[in-house]
Amino acid sequence: MAQVLEFKLPDLGEGLTEAEIVRWLVEVGDVVAIDQPVVEVETAKAMVEVPCPYGGVVTARFGEEGTELPVGAPLLTVAVGAAEGSSGSAPSPSSPSSSLSSGSGTESSGGSGNVLVGYGTGAPAARRRRIRPDRLDRAVAEAPVSVAPVVAAPVAEVLVAEAPVHEGPVPVVSPLVRRLARQHDIDLRRLAGSGPDGLILRADVDRAIRTAEETAAATARVQAPVAAVVAAPNGVAAASDAERIPLRGVRGAVADKLSRSRTEIPDATCWVDADATELMAVRAAMNAATGPSAGPKVSVLALLARICTAALARFPELNATVDTAAREIVRLPGVHLGFAAQTERGLVVPVVRDAHTRNAESIGAEIARLTELARTGKLSPAQLTGGTFTLNNYGVFGVDGSTPIINHPEAAMLGVGRIMPKPWVHQGELAVRQVVQLSLTFDHRVCDGGTAGGFLRYVADCVEQPAVLLRTL
Template sequence: MGQNFILPDLGEGLTEAEIVSWLVAVGDTIAIDQPVIEVESSKSIVELPSPYGGVVEALIGDVGQVVHAGQVILTVTDTVAPSAGTPTPPPSPAPPAPDSGADSGADSGADSSVAPAGSASGAVLVGYGTSENTRPVRRPAQGRFGIRSSAAQPAAVTPATPATPPRVAPTPRSGRSPVVSPLVRRLARENGFDATTLQGSGPDALVLRRDVESYIRDRAAAAAETAVAAPVAAPASAFVAPVAAPVAAPPAAPEAAMKPEDIRIPISGLRKVVSERMTTSRREIPEATVWLDVDATELFAARDRLLAATGERFSVTALIARFTVAGLRRYPLLNSSVDTASQEILQHGAVNLGIAAQTPRGLMVPVVHGAHALTTRQLRDSIAGLVGQAADGAFPPAALSGGTFTLNNFGALGVDGSAAIINHPEAAILGIGRMIERPWVVNHELAVRTVVELSLVFDHRVCDGGTAAGFLTFVAACIESPVSLLADL
């Protein structure tokens, strides 16, 4: 008897997801709560466990296909089927369902370590089973803010060797390269090959978009060389004729072969959600921007003194986040959103600080909930945890919702400033540019100081320039003299 695994409700109002990869194949024997499929919603990538055990009869849906809640995606049959000559015993009455958390084998003599084929698990959250998931988590070593994860580092550094373009090998039976981004998979699929057969240049041989694009370029170049090398030699008699044969002009075909191909990239998944949210922000919010150059020399000195006093490292981003939270408590209107239906400004009591992060899946804004109630050490640890998850973009949906204000450290991308787009429905976003040494006037004398540009984009419906400027100058004063924050603690 077959059991149909139906795509469950993904929560957060999400009704569809894209198949990233199948973790099982037809004919495999699976256990209850074993992860069988990896899907990407507009919020995150999750593994879904099967509520049934048995033999996989059918996988309904291809990688890259969009499936909807309530749709059958996998069929499981009983592990053991009766033979043709063996009579089927009459079915026995089904035992009552055990209570949640009870051991169903406690009162029977059967071996409780083996789940009955075709049986179902209890209530299962999306992406999590009732049994422990032993699949290793893929985490690259570098985050958005330049903070390395505390995970195990490589034991030795391999000497640099000349880079070679990735090549497609014959489809291997094992040892495929990992591919995280659905965009990379789709790009390879649209060009007629499987991205997992490439040798990736990312951490742990992770296949990146540049690897796929490099292979596409190499393949086009190889096709052009083949066309140029086509037989164009004249007959042997032409070389013994008394009159020299004219040199043939190169064929026009190679020029057409060298023409780069257009690539269509579907706007789907996370990119679709980001596009819709940014469009809504530009359409609804009358935004204004104020910016300020700040001497951050004392901020670095304070960070070094904290290290000497506590033996713990505090990142510059964590310290500025501390100043930002203090500024929002002083200027709470910036910690608001606009309810367009009731035409009201909703001033939030809690500060849920969003940290903009560039991930392999694109721009994401994970949130430190209740940042106003955290100590500087707790805030630092919370941000470090988000940075570690940003390395592979594997955020749970709850971590990407509920933000009230966003901090964007685009200086990590090597730029001084940016006219950022407010993360709708929030009312403001604070940007941090790169910190570099510049000439600066100190006590009427020219000196070399570490300078950073701060920019604040705010919703002019919520407040006027006076409030925005007050908040920005408060944060700037804390950066220039971190000890000044003590008066407000």
């Protein structure tokens, strides 16, 4: 006898409350193995594949590609123990709360309960098999459903004008949904949720916003047909044919973090121009070395990262964060160095763990590895969090300087402009030198200008005279 089990979007960690379906990896009727990836989702931090803890036949999927689902919303249902025709029987059912397998489980061992991305029982992946529709229907019809009835119908339309007012708590789980509704003056009590048990999803609020915008636009066209601009529901004037781009995924996460940084952190910026001619000469000499002792090429970013770790050892005040609730400055023992990387999905900040224990060659190798993962969208949430200081090389975009925004909850960020030939007074003579602008934005709560200036001056001295670093190596 088959049993239909519901698999919900698991908690992906790092405080993530929702994810967007990017690509389904299985179809209805496919046979899946325990811990087989069934869907690829994009969170605010990374693109991940979600494994299913059950083995059996997929009977329903919830959400089309591009749909955002909150944590805990149904992803799919699996008929466990359903007939598979000539291929035998599917795995027996198991509770989602069962303990994790040690790695020797097989398809017949039932659900592993393992829904953490990147972990698995080690069971061999099953070939995708399609069950004949008549057998699938018969198996599902005979199966005792252990969850709420599965409705494989389109998401219900959101009722705004005529929806009854909810009494009691509003069925909303995601704080993002509540905030979005507040920003657009949407009354959640008048929305009919399309999630399980009437749960109000972000898609419901988005539809309500679009409905309100269309109503406002139609009213404006009737009242002022000549007008080219209408008032949007959030009070922002916008052309009637303006393109609207949702702030979600990586872009939404960046927007939230930068807004919080500017709201919570009293930041200040100082900058200095430095003669990088000697640094570039040292790098060229390193990369020109031959023989058994010659290692991989060293990038400018790797050298600057090593300079930053040396500077933070001298000025640990900047390797810190502020516990606002406790009103305490927390100085961190190790340097986990973040670096800004531009990708097709937007700006991400991979983190080099324990950068204070690495030399320039090791830091450069780790930066190269993480950069490649960022470009292919394979960075895990763990590789994008936990930084204590960020290095931002915006010189690659051909600009001289900028005022960095601190990567909350860190206390400082060093920005580096392009290195280019400029007239410079060198040893009392006017000469053409390789000049770079360095900008440091710091949290004025963790230190004063003297400390920030001392940090930046030490970095500039190391750029101008790399031999300064030999004292600390």
